[in-house]
Amino acid sequence: MPINVTVWNEFRHEKEEQKYADVYPDGIHGAIASGLKRSDDLTVTTATLDEPEHGLTERVLNATDVLLWWGHKAHQEVDDAIIDRVHHRVLNGMGLIVLHSGHFSKIFRKLMGTTCDLKWREADERERLWVVTPGHPIVDGIDEYIELEQEEMYGEHFDIPPPETLVFVSWFSGGEVFRSGCCYSRGAGKIFYFRPGHESYPTFFDRQIIQVLSNAVRWAAPISGPNRQFGNKQPLERLALRD
Amino acid sequence: MPINVTVWNEFRHEKEEQKYADVYPDGIHGAIASGLKRSDDLTVTTATLDEPEHGLTERVLNATDVLLWWGHKAHQEVDDAIIDRVHHRVLNGMGLIVLHSGHFSKIFRKLMGTTCDLKWREADERERLWVVTPGHPIVDGIDEYIELEQEEMYGEHFDIPPPETLVFVSWFSGGEVFRSGCCYSRGAGKIFYFRPGHESYPTFFDRQIIQVLSNAVRWAAPISGPNRQFGNKQPLERLALRD
Amino acid sequence: MPINVTVWNEFRHEKEEQKYADVYPDGIHGAIASGLKRSDDLTVTTATLDEPEHGLTERVLNATDVLLWWGHKAHQEVDDAIIDRVHHRVLNGMGLIVLHSGHFSKIFRKLMGTTCDLKWREADERERLWVVTPGHPIVDGIDEYIELEQEEMYGEHFDIPPPETLVFVSWFSGGEVFRSGCCYSRGAGKIFYFRPGHESYPTFFDRQIIQVLSNAVRWAAPISGPNRQFGNKQPLERLALRD
């Protein structure tokens, strides 16, 4: 049975500045969706900030197994009610893959409970993402490291809860390291943060980056059952378990 | 140098119903503070919901190394601005010990990112808290398990992020288990959730429970330096680290 | 592509005492293999202690994706050279599922680095395995808990490294708890310890127990590539990575 994937993108840089549209003519979401569609087991759609309800209606979210999230300069424009809806869905099993500057998105900060702050520098630096957990399904088909010739630098300290599994650690030529592939579970949902993907570089056309994202989608897909409800409205149960 | 401890209590049950005042004549905060004061290295004060700013002014929080939190039926009355202030202090190093029904407090849910929901039953059940991490500073002086003759039952699934260190697992006579001693780090702060302590039982007079809380305070105390700022207002830094 | 599974059993109790043969007429390995074979995606064979090389030749191990291990009273008869072979295969990606009294097997202790000691009692007690990580692939299709009417009791402290993921916690009617479903990674290999399965109870005929084992096999299966070598004979590499 195919996995239903929704790629969400803020989609502002590409509409507002030609230099970003030159890199991503179909938007960042278009590039990611196109890459994921090469896998037969994934059914991929997209959604963007400026659509009604940011494209994330109840119907869309209920039909989504894994949501990818790219945002950067318009985090504050995302409606809190939609964030609560996404949060509820994650706790009830929907996978979430947060990309690059999505570290500062409302949904990631709400799920992490921390500021998600970090250091950064735009200097066309070389990034090397080293695999520290060989054997993990997210690195299936990936070599010892992925090298990106030019990327924005993100540096520690990255103010996140310690990852449950740390998959990648990035090296930057300027002198920093970064925990760049981080797995979490929250409720019945699985979350993967993946660092690369600045709007000015063609990172999401890289074959290995798409491989990681495809692997991550499969890893984050919900289990098939049984259905449990996690959420603020869940009545506290009284069990009658004694003989 | 002594550790400055603030014991925060909602302090409503004990004021509103005689049966709880009979168990805790000086309030739950009074019992805990009295127990902690037996340790010479701890300087202990208290704060309660109905004081101005809930007793948690900037001055109080800045002088607090470790904050203990007991709340139950008035979580919603705690002001969001005060919660943000506590959250900021935790990320900047203040220890936080969340007790029993504090699992549903705003501060714990904000730090965890999940619902913190659980099962419960009031049936005067026996609880046995088994140590699963011998050698951990929080179980210094504690035997293989702590037995409480009567407590409220809390049962799994407890909707929290997986603890970074799981210190205790509780057994209840009615058929449930519970992860009842859970360590987390968030920013520069250390957090310990400890399950026992229902308002109708004299749990906080138990010598071993006080031992665990005293140990937890020492474990959660901030390191002495250097001072770093974690928070929403932290400017994103540009490092000039290259030669 | 099917997953190749080898079910290894000490196979002594069932040959030496009729009462165990009555419970497991085809051996414990026979019952497990029969259960796993109901899944079309698993190709299942068995191996036992008294076969040449304990049935674990280089050829067999190289063709095995996931190995299940049940042993109890003959741990010391397992040849150290075979253990080294299994250890090497695990580090290079083969999944390993250790069952019940296999906690004291040479291979589990070698991989854990601890005594793997625990408390136990044979008293026909009820066991309830509570799920503490909903959403994990190993609990796909499993309800809030699995109940076994009669099992041997295992109690904490269980002397293992803290599990990377704790999936189940057991409750026993006699007063103990146990971390009964524990995930680890070692090298490129994934390891799952699963508690139930005493020789005197029909645990491995339980539908939900087989469901957990089938799920665990899929979780522990090696990723498809790239091939990396982990082992004592790996030459230390010199990388020439600088420009």
Added chain:
Amino acid sequence: MPINVTVWNEFRHEKEEQKYADVYPDGIHGAIASGLKRSDDLTVTTATLDEPEHGLTERVLNATDVLLWWGHKAHQEVDDAIIDRVHHRVLNGMGLIVLHSGHFSKIFRKLMGTTCDLKWREADERERLWVVTPGHPIVDGIDEYIELEQEEMYGEHFDIPPPETLVFVSWFSGGEVFRSGCCYSRGAGKIFYFRPGHESYPTFFDRQIIQVLSNAVRWAAPISGPNRQFGNKQPLERLALRD
């Protein structure tokens, strides 16, 4: 009460080659011991490979709270019986701090259960150890990173179990990263692996490195009680816990 520290060193390079003696005239153990002694709460002695029983008699180990271990080219000369003795003491609460090339020591590999293999290169490279867990007692007094002008490079993949707490991640100018400060617990014992410290560099005279080691000693010190026995000879207990 002071913490009793034993600094163990292979002590061969410094005796056999003048260039190493020039860096460490009193041996690596001498430099470390001298640095630790600056803390009033630590009582420090040393032991070396060529002493009887490698200086690690029952009496010495029983009086040791925390053992530091530096070895490189003579790992195979360490007697297995002594390793078993150290292993038993760690499981029963003695702290262990493994330094640099000690990653390949028998005791570290026995406790980890993996090969502990890694990449390396001797090229006088700059190392920057970034703190990824601010607030952890091991980084008390340490700034955002420690910089060492020249060190041997160690690179991922480092074949260890995932650290329970990852404290430092190293950046090397040649293009690699390394998990260089790793916390573990085994039995009642706490273990810290710390990467820097090649025999040809004056790393153990660095003020911040000594600060980390002093912090780590305090973190790894055993709790005061109760005394529990972990070990192969522990009888399996029968508890009579039922009413």
